Every structure is written in C-alpha cells, then in structure tokens.
Amino acid sequence: MKEKIRQRNWHxxxxxxxxxxxxxxxxxxxxxxxxxxxxxxxxxxxxxxRETLKDSLDTKTGLIIAPGFAVVSTTCVRCHSPxxxxxxxxxxxxxxxxxxxxxxxxxxWDLGKDESVILDxxxxxxxxxxxxxxxxxxxxxxYKLTNRQ
Amino acid sequence: xxxxxxxxxxxxxxxTTGLNRRKFIFKSARMAAFTWGWGLFANRTVRAAQKLASPxxxxxxxxxxAGKHPDLILLSDKPLxxxxxxxxxxxxxxxxxxxxxxxxGLEPTTIDVKTWTLTIDGESVKKNTVFTLEDLKKKxxxxxxxxxxxxxxxxxxxxxxxxxxxxxxxxxxxxxxxxGVRLRDVLEAAGIKDDAVYIGYYGKDTHLSGxxxxxxxxxxxxxxxxxxxxxxxxxxxxxxDIPLVHGYPLRVLFGGWPASTSGKWLTRIxxxxxxxxxxxxxxHDYRLPIHPIAPGARIPEDNEHFRIIEAMPVKSLITYxxxxxxxxxxxxxxxxxxxxxxxxxxxxxxTSIDFGATWQKCTLKEPRNRNxxxxxxxxxxxxxxxxxxxxARATDSNNKMQPMLVPAWNPGGYLNNxxxxxxxxxx
Numbered sequence: 309m310k311e312k313i314r315q316r317n318w319h320x321x322x323x324x325x326x327x328x329x330x331x332x333x334x335x336x337x338x339x340x341x342x343x344x345x346x347x348x349x350x351x352x353x354x355x356x357x358r359e360t361l362k363d364s365l366d367t368k369t370g371l372i373i374a375p376g377f378a379v380v381s382t383t384c385v386r387c388h389s390p391x392x393x394x395x396x397x398x399x400x401x402x403x404x405x406x407x408x409x410x411x412x413x414x415x416x417w418d419l420g421k422d423e424s425v426i427l428d429x430x431x432x433x434x435x436x437x438x439x440x441x442x443x444x445x446x447x448x449x450x451y452k453l454t455n456r457q
Numbered sequence: 458x459x460x461x462x463x464x465x466x467x468x469x470x471x472x473t474t475g476l477n478r479r480k481f482i483f484k485s486a487r488m489a490a491f492t493w494g495w496g497l498f499a500n501r502t503v504r505a506a507q508k509l510a511s512p513x514x515x516x517x518x519x520x521x522x523a524g525k526h527p528d529l530i531l532l533s534d535k536p537l538x539x540x541x542x543x544x545x546x547x548x549x550x551x552x553x554x555x556x557x558x559x560x561x562g563l564e565p566t567t568i569d570v571k572t573w574t575l576t577i578d579g580e581s582v583k584k585n586t587v588f589t590l591e592d593l594k595k596k597x598x599x600x601x602x603x604x605x606x607x608x609x610x611x612x613x614x615x616x617x618x619x620x621x622x623x624x625x626x627x628x629x630x631x632x633x634x635x636x637g638v639r640l641r642d643v644l645e646a647a648g649i650k651d652d653a654v655y656i657g658y659y660g661k662d663t664h665l666s667g668x669x670x671x672x673x674x675x676x677x678x679x680x681x682x683x684x685x686x687x688x689x690x691x692x693x694x695x696x697x698d699i700p701l702v703h704g705y706p707l708r709v710l711f712g713g714w715p716a717s718t719s720g721k722w723l724t725r726i727x728x729x730x731x732x733x734x735x736x737x738x739x740x741h742d743y744r745l746p747i748h749p750i751a752p753g754a755r756i757p758e759d760n761e762h763f764r765i766i767e768a769m770p771v772k773s774l775i776t777y778x779x780x781x782x783x784x785x786x787x788x789x790x791x792x793x794x795x796x797x798x799x800x801x802x803x804x805x806x807x808t809s810i811d812f813g814a815t816w817q818k819c820t821l822k823e824p825r826n827r828n829x830x831x832x833x834x835x836x837x838x839x840x841x842x843x844x845x846x847x848x849a850r851a852t853d854s855n856n857k858m859q860p861m862l863v864p865a866w867n868p869g870g871y872l873n874n875x876x877x878x879x880x881x882x883x884x
Contacts (some may be wrong), residue, residue, distance in 0.1 A: 387665050389533035395614075395624040401607060413740075415666035439617040441862040445846060448811030448880050453790075 370394045376429025379422050387414070393434060400431035484619070485794065522702045526554045526593025532623040536560040536665060536673075537702070540611075540628030540691035543877065544779035546795070549815045549832060551631035555698050559608050559629065560702070561737070564720050565661040566833040570706050575643075576688070579657070579727030585646025590706060593690065597638035602687050603829040604712030605632040605797045606719050609743050609766050612873030615863045618753045622871020627774060627877055632830045635710050637691030640726075642766025649680075651729055655680035656683045657733030658709050675735025676743065677727075678711055678718050682767070687828045688710050690723065712828025713799040715743055715766050715871075732765070745867050746821060752866040771859055772874040773833070774808060781877035789836040790881065794852035796821065805852040806833040810845050810881075813861050839883045848878040 366373050369381050369390035384393055398406065404427055410416035419426060519527065520534040526545060532538040539558045546555065570590060578585045579722070588596075608629030613620045644656070657677035664671035678745065681690060689710045699705045704721030711718045717737065737743060744763035746756060756762045773796035784790050796803040802824060807816035819835035839845060852858045859876050 387535075389535045391531070391533045395532065396621070397619045399618070402618065409621075415664075415668055415671070436618045439615075442875065443615060445466070445780075445878055445880055450781045450783050450882060451779070453778055453782035453784050 315432070352361075372433040372434055374429060376425045376432075379425050380429050383419065383422060383426060387416070397434050397436045399436060400427050403427055403430040403434075419422070467546070469783065471681060471884070503702050521808055522557075522700070524554055524700065525558075525702075529555070529557070530626075530628065532625065536562060537564070538623045540625055541631065542779075543627050543774050543776055543794075543879075545776075546628070546631065546669075546774060547776035547793070550695060551633050552696070553633070553695055553703070556631040556633060556703060557608065557629050558702055559623075559716060560662065560673075560721075561717075562664050563661040564701060565663065566749070568661070568701070568722075569748045572795035573706055573724075573725060575707060577644060577728065578725065581650040581653035581728040581729040582644075586647035588643065590692065593638055593643070593707075594692070597642045599636060600639055600686075600689065601634060601636045601687060602712065602826050603632055603634045604687060604689070604710050605630065605767055605828060605830045606710065606712060606714075606716040607631075607772070607797070609715035609717060609769070609871045610869065612863075612875065613870035616752075616866060616870040617863075617874050620868060622870065630772075630774070630797075632797070633694050634696070636692040636693035636696070637689045637707075637710075638820055639686065640688040640690050640709060641686075643690055644683065644726070644728060647728075650730070652730045653680050653728050654731055655679055655729040655733045657729055657735045658659050658718075658723055659725040659727070660704075660708075660720050660722040661724050662722055667804070672736040674717065674720070674737045675733070676717050676720065676738055677729070677733035677735065678714060679732075679767075682711055682714065688825065713768055713797070715769065718744055738765075738845040741868050743871070744869065745871060749865050755868070766871060768801070769797075770872055770874040771798040771801075771851050771853040772796070772801060772863075773803075773849045773859065775849050775879050776845060778879070778881070781882075782879075783882045783884050784839075786839070786842055786883050789838045791834065792837055792847055792849075793832065794835040794849060794877075795830040796833055796849075798851070798853040800828070801854045803831050803851050804854045804856070805832075806835075807850045807852070808835055808837065809848045809850070810837060810839065813848060814847065816850065824825045839881070843882045844882065846878045847881055848876045850876045 364373055365371065366377065366381065369385055371377055371381055371390055371394060380393070381390075384390070407416065407419065407423065407426070411418070462503070465566045498711060520531065520537060521527070521529055521539060526541075528545060529539040529541055532540060537558055537560045541555050541557050548555070573590050575588045575590075575593065576585065577588070592709040608625060610620065610622055611625045613622065614624035614626050623811050642657075655677050657675055659672065659818065662673050664673045677683075678688075690707065691710055692707055693702060694700065699708060707723040708721045709723050709726070710721055732738070740758040741763050743766050745766055747762060747764050750756055774794045775792060776794040777792065778790070782790075792808060796806050803821065806819040806821045808819060809816045817835060817837070821833045822831050837847065848861065850859045850861070859874050861876050863873055864876050865869035
C-alpha cells in the first residue's frame with residue numbers, strides 16, 4: 309500500500325522535481341562557467357584575417373575559450389605566436405613532449421601545477437583529427453574564369 | 458620589428474583589461490586583473506633573470522613587412538612565418554613581395570652595412586679571415602643564379618598526426634634570382650684544410666626567448682654541396698638589395714636543399730671537421746627516420762635513428778588557374794606551373810583530371826640554371842560539365858615521381874611532396 313501511495317505522490321510531484329532540477333542545473337552551469345572562464349569578447353569588426361571567428365574564440369589569440377584558456381593565454385603565447393597552438397593538433401602525450409622540448413631547448417620554465425591545466429586544455433581543444441592518407445581538397449571560393457591568360 | 462612587437466604587446470594588455478564589456482563586469486574585471494597580475498608575477502619571479510619578450514597575440518594590423526603581398530597567408534607572427542598561395546607563384550622568377558617568409562628567431566634590429574663583416578673560421582679553416590661587404594664585392598667574381606628554395610616542412614599540414622611546427626600547405630617555396638659570390642671562392646680564399654667535412658652558418662637574428670647568446674638557428678651543408686658552382690653568398694635578390702626579412706644585407710643560398718640551410722643576415726661561416734652541430738642540426742630537426750616508421754610512432758632522437766635531409770624530393774605546383782575556376786564548356790583550359798627537384802632535373806610533367814586513372818603529358822621547359830625550377834604548361838579538354846580536380850605530377854631524372862598520397866610519415870612532418878591539385882568546375 310505504502311508503495312502505491314508513494315508512486316501516486318511521485319506522479320504528482322514529478323514535473324515539479326524535474327523542473328527544479330533543470331533550473332538548478334542551468335543556474336549551476338551559469339555560475340560555474342562564468343567563474344571559471346573569461347567571457348568571449350565582442351567580435352571585432354575586422355574579421356577578414358580569420359576564417360572561423362566565433363563567439364567561442366578569443367579575438368586576440370584565436371584560442372578556444374574553455375577551461376584552462378586563461379593559463380594557456382598567459383603562458384604559452386608569452387614567447388611564441390598563438391598560431392603555433394591553434395594550427396597544431398596532438399594528443400596529451402604529444403603536447404607534453406612539446407612542452408618538454410620547449411623546456412630543454414627554448415628556455416621554458418617549470419610550469420608547476422599549471423602544466424596539467426595546460427595539458428588538459430590542449431588535449432581537449434586541440435586533439436588530433438583523423439584525416440587519412442590525403443584530406444579532401446578544401447571547397448574553394450568559386451569564381452568565373454573569363455579573361456584567360 | 459622589435460618596436461612594433463612591443464607596441465602590439467602593450468595593446469594586448471589593454472585589450473585584456475578591456476575584455477567583456479557587456480555583462481559580468483565585476484567578474485571579468487577580476488579575471489582580467491588576475492591575468493595581468495599573473496603576467497607580472499611570471500615576469501618578475503619565474504623569469505627574473507631573463508629579459509622577457511612581449512606576449513604574442515595576433516596583432517590588429519598585418520605583421521607582414523611593408524612591401525609584402527597582402528594575400529600571403531600568415532602562419533605565425535612570432536617568429537614571423539607566412540606562405541604564398543599557389544596562384545601567386547605564377548611568375549617565372551618569384552618577385553620579392555610574393556616570396557614566403559620563414560624566420561626562426563627575431564630579425565636583427567640594427568644593421569650597419571658599412572661595418573658588416575663575414576668571418577670564415579672553424580676547425581678546418583687554414584686562416585681565420587674577416588671580409589667586409591666591400592671586400593666580397595671587390596675581391597671575387599660575381600655570379601647570378603635563379604635558385605629554388607623550399608622549406609623542408611612545406612606540406613606539413615597534410616601529415617596525420619601533425620608534425621611539430623608551422624602547418625605549411627603548399628606555399629613554402631619560391632625561386633628568386635640571387636647575385637653574389639661563390640661560397641667556394643670565399644672559402645678557398647681563407648683556405649680549406651683536408652679534414653673539412655661540413656660548413657655551418659651563423660646569422661644576426663636573435664632567439665625568441667630573448668636570451669642573449671642563444672642562437673635561433675645555425676645549420677649547414679656538407680663540403681660537396683658547399684663547393685658547388687651554385688652555392689652563393691648573395692647580397693642581391695632579383696637585382697636589388699635583399700629585403701630585410703629575407704636576410705639583408707647578406708645571406709647564403711643552397712638551391713634545392715631545405716631552405717633552412719640558406720641562412721639569413723649572414724655574419725659567419727665555420728668550416729668544420731665534423732658534421733655541423735649548430736642550433737636545429739640535431740634531434741629530429743630537419744631530419745628523417747633512417748628506417749620508415751608507422752604514423753605517430755616514437756623513436757629516440759639520435760643519429761642512430763635519424764638522418765639529415767639533403768636534396769629535396771621532386772615536386773610541382775599548379776600556379777594557373779587559381780583553384781575554384783568555373784570555366785565555360787567547349788574551349789580547352791590552359792593550366793601551368795613549375796616543377797623542381799633537389800640536385801637533379803625534372804624530366805617529365807603530367808596532369809590528370811580523373812584522379813590518376815589517366816595522365817596527360819605537359820610541355821616542360823629546361824631549367825635556366827642548375828637548382829632552378831622549370832616551367833610547364835598544358836591544355837586540358839574536359840569531357841563533360843561538372844566538378845573536376847586537376848592533379849599535377851612531376852617525374853625526376855632518376856624516374857622518381859610525386860606520390861598522390863602523403864608520403865612516409867615522419868615526426869617532423871617533412872618532405873610532403875604529394876601531387877598538388879586544384880578544383881575546376883565546367884559550366
């Protein structure tokens with residue numbers, strides 16, 4: 309009997325519980341995401357130099373704005389172009405090898421606890437793409453060829 | 458260059474503090490303050506002993522030097538690296554504004570041509586000798602050659618997994634006309650000992666880290682290449698002073714070998730009694746595994762497992778038309794480009810419009826001199842309307858052809874000489 313009553317009550321309050329849970333999750337998401345990472349800055353008017361500038365990319369560095377972005381943007385691009393990150397793809401192991409190489413040959417300091425934050429960010433956002441033996445030709449900007457030289 | 462970078466560095470700091478205007482003003486201001494403060498902290502404590510270079514962000518203005526074609530594709534602004542889209546390489550002689558840029562460090566900021574010297578030293582020089590620019594121009598016979606030089610990592614972007622460094626597509630190559638003196642004549646004037654094995658160059662560029670005394674790059678070639686007729690110490694490119702970004706006032710040139718051997722802002726050449734051990738001569742820099750390895754495999758970075766890249770493999774580019782051409786049906790389409798190969802000659806050139814099922818022979822010109830690229834042209838008739846890809850394939854004088862697939866994977870992502878192709882639509 310108790311079981312039946314519980315089921316009936318659950319039936320009544322189910323939408324309320326789910327609604328509250330959803331609201332809680334939304335709020336949680338807003339607070340955590342805003343406390344963890346800087347907001348995407350306003351999209352610059354001059355976009356001509358970058359193909360896929362979206363809200364999720366930092367307009368200054370072109371880096372994906374995700375957890376770890378702040379550390380990466382203040383550490384890695386201190387010495388070299390952010391493009392050396394955004395153009396490349398590697399596994400966590402591959403990125404670690406790159407950090408070790410920079411420490412051995414390029415004067416990079418010991419990253420301490422930032423190292424794992426940086427590696428998590430790079431491995432997640434700049435992971436390898438499986439492209440096979442020859443990627444497809446990029447779809448070009450089509451143009452009418454009339455004045456043939 | 459330096460002052461420009463400092464300017465952009467300062468700008469980027471302002472930008473950071475100005476981030477996120479719209480919402481969450483307090484949070485973002487706190488974040489920005491943190492970012493800025495972290496930068497100061499890192500600056501003062503972690504690298505206190507070092508002169509800190511300004512943070513690199515993408516500058517608002519193009520970092521390409523004045524006089525460069527605006528359609529060059531920027532791969533990295535620090536160090537400065539930019540490649541040329543294939544249709545901009547259509548000229549027989551690559552003009553200065555269209556030559557790719559590959560820097561390893563930062564350009565020298567002070568250059569005094571009057572006091573510029575070239576020192577010849579090393580274990581295997583008979584007498585350490587210093588030449589002024591004037592000495593070089595007066596004491597030796599002048600030569601002019603058109604030399605192809607290509608970045609060993611040209612085409613790296615197609616390797617999977619990705620190789621370390623800039624992700625070059627097809628445009629890390631050019632063929633300019635260089636004027637100067639033969640390296641051989643200069644080395645012989647200083648005297649070459651019998652035990653000479655290699656030469657190594659030194660330039661006036663500075664290391665990215667800002668560390669004094671760090672050399673960004675110092676590579677070289679074996680004596681047999683150094684003593685060839687076409688190995689030049691040049692002060693002129695296409696009949697004018699070499700532009701600053703390409704090595705003003707003096708550089709060395711070895712056509713057909715990785716362009717990293719052609720050092721810029723040349724101040725010193727060492728004649729070595731062993732393989733040159735300068736910056737980027739070791740590890741797997743500009744080296745290939747001696748035995749082929751599986752994609753992504755890791756092997757020890759030592760001389761037992763890696764060999765230095767010497768002459769570049771056979772390769773070609775379609776420089777006309779630009780990819781994406783929509784062409785009216787009926788008339789044949791003229792297609793043209795260049796083909797080149799390290800120390801050999803290109804023997805044949807073919808194109809295919811059916812993904813390699815059939816190949817059509819092109820007209821191929823002789824090179825103007827050794828280590829110069831060769832021009833090719835062909836007329837293509839398309840059988841039907843629709844989407845086509847024109848693929849180009851060169852064959853060298855040893856009968857080696859360009860592969861249609863990306864060749865053997867290597868950790869550095871070097872020597873991708875796979876066929877170039879463009880898209881064409883017949884309408």
